[in-house]
Structure formats: C-alpha cells, structure tokens
Amino acid sequence: QVQLVESGGGLVQAGGSLRLSCAGTGRSFSNSAMGWFRQAPGKEREFVATINWRGVNRNYADSVKGRFTISRDNAKNTVYLQMNSLKPEDTAVYYCAARRALVVSSYTSDYAYWGQGTQVTVSS
Helix, strand or coil, rough: CCCEEECCCEEEEEEEEEEEEEEEEEECHHHHHEEEEECCCCCEEEEEEECCCCCCEEECCCCCCCEEEEEEEEHCCEEEECCCCCCCCCEEEEEEEECCCCCCCCCCHHHEEECCCEEEEEEE
C-alpha cells in the first residue's frame, strides 16, 4: 500500500518555474515506478512524466519535453517534478501516481495509487 501527497502547486506567470513534490508512505515506494499526470477543466487526465524505481529511466509527454524534469529520492520517499518555462496551457491539477511495478508507463490504467492533486495555474 502506498499513500501519496502532492505539494508545490500555485500561481505563476508564463515563463516561470515551479517544483512539485510528492511524498509517499509505505515500504513499497522505492519499488514503485512513479508518474505525474495532469487534468485541465473539461479534459481527460493526461500523462506528463514517469520514472522507474531506480530513477534511471524517464519518459515525458512531447508537450513538456525539454521543460519538465522528473526525479526521485527514495531515501526520502519523494518524487519531484521540476517545471520550467511554464505556459498557460500547462494550467491543470497535477497528480502523482505509483505503480505496482518497477518500470515506467504512460498509461493511467497502469497506476494503482494516486494522490489528491495540486493545482498549477499559469497566467499569461
């Protein structure tokens, strides 16, 4: 069992940066691939980034590649999403999720545990 709590969201101007954190509880955190997803109003939840259990393999959505960086610190049971060069279209609720597997995935259905989400708003 893994419980996840996101933090770090807020309001930022276009071009600015934010770092999201996701703190996990449970002994299986370090054996879980992790992901970040987002959901804008009226849209489906979409994949943003994923990282494997060791932090070696990472994948990104094309829309954030080169601007966002996912990382993890297993000693702290925490995964991060550094977001730079933010755009108004990045505005959404951002969710952290954990798999019951070691390898990365971009599919929401592959994730067993979800946080409550944190709001990111980018003004133009």
